[in-house]
Amino acid sequence: MRLGSGAFAASCVAIEVLGVAIFLRGFFPAPVRSSSRTEHRAEPPAPEPAAGARSNWTKLPPPLFNKVVIVLIDALRDDFVFGSKGVKYMPYTSYLVEKGASHSFVAEAKPPTVTMPRIKALMTGSLPGFVDVIRNLNSPALLEDSVIRQAKAAGKRVIFYGDETWVKLFPKHFVEYDGTTSFFVSDYTEVDDNVTRHLDTVLKRGDWDMLILHYLGLDHIGHISGPNSPLIGRKLSEMDSILMKIHTSLLSKERETLSPSLLVLCGDHGMSETGSHGASSTEEVSTPLILISSSFERRPGDIRHPKRVQQTDLAATLAIGLGLPIPKDSVGSLLFPVVEGKPVREQLRFLHLNTVQLSKLLQENMPSYEKDPGFEQFKMAEKLHGNWVKLHLEENRSDILLSLGTKVLRQYLGALKTLSLSLSTQVAQYDIYSMAVGTVVVLEVLTLLLLSTPQALRRGADLEVPLRSPVFSLLFYLVFLVLSAIHVIVCTSATNSCYLCSLPWLVAGGLMVLVSALLCAIVSTLTRTVIESTLLRKNAALPSSRWSEMDLLLMLGTAGHVLSLGASSFVEEEHQTWYFLVNTLCLALSQETCRSCFPGDDSKPQHSVHMLQDSAVYRAPILHRAGHASPSSEALGGHTRWAILASPWLVLACCRLLRSLNQTGVQGAHRPDLGLWLTSSDHKVELSGLAALSLLVIFLLVQRGCSLVSRAALALGLLGVFCYRAAIGNVLFPWQPGNKGFSKGIIEARFVYVFVLGILFTGTKDLLKSQVIAADFKIKTVGLWEIYSGLVLLAALLLRPHNLPVLAFSLLIQTVMTKFIWKPLRHDAAEITVMHYWFGQAFFYFQGNSNNIATIDISAGFVGLDTYMEIPATFLTVFGTYVGPVLWASHLAHFLSSEASSGPALSRACFCYALICSVPVATYLILVTSLRYHLFIWSVFSPKLLYEGMHLLITAALCALFTAADQNNRAGPIQRWTLEMGGS
């Protein structure tokens, strides 16, 4: 089968995406789940163990509290309450913590410290898998068992005010709710007022059993100005007064009803020193958890330090407190201080219920549960418990009963701790089989790519993919049989859950076919390469082209980057690697420009050192360089010469400016940067000016390649971008400096979308036209440029205003490099591709991205949408995040096709691009597999894995674009190209 090298590369990347998807499915373990979760019938509660005697207590114990109020303050860090800030700004809460009837804890949130998984953890007591981070963007209804589901089943009335996520997670669970959107992160008063305004009436009414309030303001302040902002103090005081209001009202209600109620103050996650969250630093995982109830006994002068507990413990505690069954998937243990005041029999009953639930979960998730130390402890405790109940029922009120009671208690607490721990670690079980299959697919594709590199790069257009040669069909069937046998063996003997085994047989079989076909393709390519190389060696010593310094730098830099991914700090600070590489590239380019502008003694062989031995090898590059440089340097006028000399330095200066725009990574993230300065509300005027200037520069740089119609569309579109930003309040109009009400800017954004689609449509039309009507590559170039400018317009809309200079500088650098470096110095298509890749990566970080989930700008997904729509929002967010690589790659497509000899250049570039993107992915899969027990696997390596996977998907799309753009160049231009090569 013959394939163009572009199409070949594109299909290779597509297969790699499949492999990475399988790997990801195996790598991110399915969370611990109770198997009986589909049926939600109420199981009878475990009866009290009684060791032969008949216990009369088989029902669930009655609720401890009449009413429960949960005040969840988003991003409430532990030191905001327990630290000096708490003393200063939250006097009432600190009083309750220190002297009141309360129990306070520091609840540890497991990463990812993002709101939705944390709400799930609080309410279900289970540990959501890492995949939930991605699903945080669209929170579907929670299927698992939760306290709220149990409360609803028990006929309790639950009221909720606050973040809309809850309403989506628990649809139809609340008798009354008011969801506020966290749409405008810049708003931190209205979101909270929307919650508080209901408070007075709802507290007065008292016709509810559970009230949940989720305050978002603190989180928003953190995102805007960090944890040390003066706004934090004000917000904490506001929260303190709200807590006081609720508490006093609850106390007065209690006086009427004489049954205690529970007030819970908690945070879903903390806040890092920059005010963001998502990772696993101490500041992000430590949240306060304060339980306040008049039923808690507190002797005066009893000072306790908040104990560290798990966030998941709250679900079990709430369930017990409300007299509900504990959620099935909960891995948490009861917070014992809550039941401490109860009679011993009740305490033991509560602990027993919790242990039974945990051990059930353990049985369902671990095949060898009986050997688990927690389970053994539980069995022991249950036996002792039975003895205790027997003694108790015999009305034995001796000391034996008391001492046995404390012993049972201790045994239960130990069992709870061990069970909870082993269940939490159960989450970190990897599905090695799926991971291995995914890695094998990716590695096979990479090997195939690497093996066909010489063929693709040297001969240009076509590649032979030998799939149907009869010699290999035997090998194919053999490999297929062996793989199927392995699959059957693995799946029948697997102990823990395995994704591939759960697939239908047909799909798994298809996968096996793919793996064996790839293997055969590799073997046949390898044999052919070997045969050809021996033939070549026999024929003659062809002058092997030596690599220039630039090639060496590009190779070594790329390889160095790939290797650096093995160190967690280099992953965290990957932007530094790219900035460093791009800077070095610019310096190397400046050296090359010097060399070509001042040929010096280079072309005069009489001055050269003669390496006598390999003079034959040495002469070739001299000729080659002379052939390259002399005509260009002679043709250059004085001005262009200086422009060529200056352009690498201009690019360097631009990169330095961009670098200080957004500090990213972990070490540098807290440093003040220009972006923060611009986004602060005091500098709105400067931001507006800068945004307008950037838009102007973007227009000037992009319009030159467009047709007249799309030029007008571009101008209107960019104007629309500014109007959109003004409408949502990011920037100001010079004639309208006042602060009028903000809207969502739906109309403005949709106005821009119309132009984006229009320009993209024109570009596609031109491309198609050039494909139908002969090979007029002018039309094609214009078409590609129009697609590129459509993407630029979309990027201008999605990027936040302080990032518009990034876009402008990216266009500027592209223009300068095209005009003064790539064209005059006549770089190879492969070199240009690698440079584009490097710059694309650097711009990914210039725009403020990092390898941390927290830096994804989700607001891009809401531009122009008034409700959350999954597909467009995901697409927009992904595009907004990967603007840099996408724009550079589409610029590459245009640049290479605009060159006269574009025939194989574009497909070669496509091949190079595919290769250079898949090498890091394949290496990273192996690295991550070997580092899967590393301390930072969740906080550093896993997010990077997601980024890499997404990058590969985008690469696949870009390669498809390259191939589509290249399609029409198949027939005619090859001859033209060969003619030209012959002529030069």
Place this chain on the structure above:
Amino acid sequence: MKDTDIKRLLYAHLLCIFSIILSIFIPSVFLENFSILETHLMWLCICSVFVTAVNLVLYLVVKPNISSKRNSLSHKVTRILKCCIYFLMSCFSFHVIFVLYGAPLIELVLETFSFAVLLSTFTTVPCLCLLGPNIKAWLRVFSRNGVTSIWENSLQITTISSFVGAWLGAFPIPLDWERPWQVWPISCTLGATFGYVAGLVISPLWIYWNRKQLTYKNN
């Protein structure tokens, strides 16, 4: 090319290495609590001064270059002035390059500048000694095949290895080992020094190794 030339080169290079070693040990005799890491700036200055001095002495003693035809005093003075200006210019341009590479613009200016001075000492000073303030000659030496003597060849090697050392020295900065030498610019200065020393060691050996294949055409 004679073996004596290579021997002289080797001795000259050993002297340079010796001066760097001295710059580490001599100050600790006179100064209290001197150490490379804690009083890094001090060490940078001392090292630069030592290396410059040794280079100048070598230049005066060995005189590897055929001195120019005109030997008037005014010519000498302008030459020395020119050398100083070139040196300063190289310091400033290195400083600019470091800032472009991401060195902080305002904080640590002194550290960055002393690193620039050190790197200039390793690269520009030998160039000035050997080639004089003559840009054409510099370009010739650093173009692909332009060296005309073992001195120039070793100059090429030491200069490039100093640059590569400084470049490699930046790698440990992002690592989270929390070592004192990971602070900007210590790892880079150490890298440059190691690179320089390595170049000094390697270049005579390399030239000796390839002495059969190397022929320099003097004009």
